[in-house]
Amino acid sequence: MREQIDVLIVEDNLIDQKLIANYLREYDFSFKIASDGLEAQILLESHSFFLILLNLTMPKMDGIELTKIIRQKLRLEVPIVSVTAFNINEVKDKCFAAGMNGCFSKPIQKIELLGMLTQFLPKEKLKSGDQYAYEVIDLSYLKDVSLGDEEYEIEVIEKFIETINQDLLELQQIFEEKRGEEIKMIALRTLSTIYIVGLRSKLETSLRSLENMDLSEMGSQLECIHAICNKAKAEAQHFVDSVKQK
Structure with a gap:
């Protein structure tokens, strides 16, 4: 009986291999990697896959x-999705004519890949893995720069938790001591802290607005900032714990 694997990645670019593998690993999907078409054909003769992701040019x-x-030749009906550096409009007709089921462009984005998985993998497979819903943080940027290095991801996220704890503590203390100008300095420093976990879009306006506020107006804004950052800390800690438990 042939081994059943979720996804076959057929990709000669090592960076793209790591990106796709990292995204699949995050959601606990099984996969194998082939660096060219011939290697992929050998794998397809000995394994079954729910989905094939392949580069057009190899x-x-x-x-x-x-x-x-x-x-x-193999007469397999497994869904095939191309990953290409070409303009989709220029190659999609050729892809579909060859028998593919979909195509999307490089650089590979997690949201696009998850869309493909949702469309083509059996629903029961999509229930596997860490299904914790991150409502505040977005780790897409960290995942892109880490290239699957989980030790690096843990190090960065733990540093974020440590730094944001210190920032929040200082903001509260300085506010209570009515040192408005120092609050503005800490707020700008916090912008750098939150970037790595994708919080800039949620907090930049609030943090920058402190620059133009009187101390009497800052209280409610700081409460909002604290609430979002505390939620982000909890989600970041969950991420660290889930990686360490693998």
Whole structure:
């Protein structure tokens, strides 16, 4: 009986391999990686997959040729989605004519990949993995720069938690001591702290607004900032704990 794997990644670019693998690993999907079409064909003869993600341009055998082999020689109906650096409008007709089910452009975005997984993987597979819903933080940027290095991700997130704790403590203390000008300095410093967890869009306006406020107006704004940051800390800690438990 052939081993059943969730996703086959057919990609010769090492960076893109790591990006896709990291996204799949985050949601606990199983996968195998082939660096070219010939290697992929060998894997397809010995394993079953729910979905194939392949690059159009690869050495030895390109994505179009591999797709034709999958459909005509191996006679597999597994969904095939292309990942390409080309303009989608220029290649989509050729992709679909070869037997593919979808295509999307590089650089690979997590939201697009998750859309493909939702569309093509069995619903029961989508219930696996860490289903914790991050309502505040967005780790897309961290995931992109870490290239799957989970030790680096933990280090960065733990540093974020430590730093934001200090920022919040100082903001509260300075507000109570009515040192308005120092609040503005800490607020600007906090903008750098929150960038790595995708909080800038949620907090930048609030933090920058402190620059033009009198001390008497700052209380409600600081409460909002504290609430969002405390929620972000909890989500960040959950992420660290979930990675460490793997």
